[in-house]
Amino acid sequence: MKFIFTKYAEKQFRKLDFLVQKKITEKLIQYKTNNKITLKKVHNIEPATHRIRVGNYRLLLYTQENKHIILKVAHRSEIYKT
Numbered sequence: 001m002k003f004i005f006t007k008y009a010e011k012q013f014r015k016l017d018f019l020v021q022k023k024i025t026e027k028l029i030q031y032k033t034n035n036k037i038t039l040k041k042v043h044n045i046e047p048a049t050h051r052i053r054v055g056n057y058r059l060l061l062y063t064q065e066n067k068h069i070i071l072k073v074a075h076r077s078e079i080y081k082t
Contacts, residue, residue, distance in 0.1 A: 012073040
């Protein structure tokens with residue numbers, strides 16, 4: 001299983017506070033090592049298929065086989081706005 005950041009998502013990730021970055025990184029590592037954690041499906045947001053919640057932040061993902069492409073990283077109040 002592999003997580004790949006798009007350039008846009010990586011730029012958003014780097015703008016976040018260091019502690020938030022650390023929490024997101026820990027959550028992704030936890031997801032890779034623990035099969036009990038499930039991704040939540042998202043509806044009506046193309047091309048995103050799933051989301052991960054990390055405190056007040058969300059990651060929108062596009063999932064393909066063993067790859068998860070992170071499309072967007074933002075605060076929960078901003079993530080679903082276009």
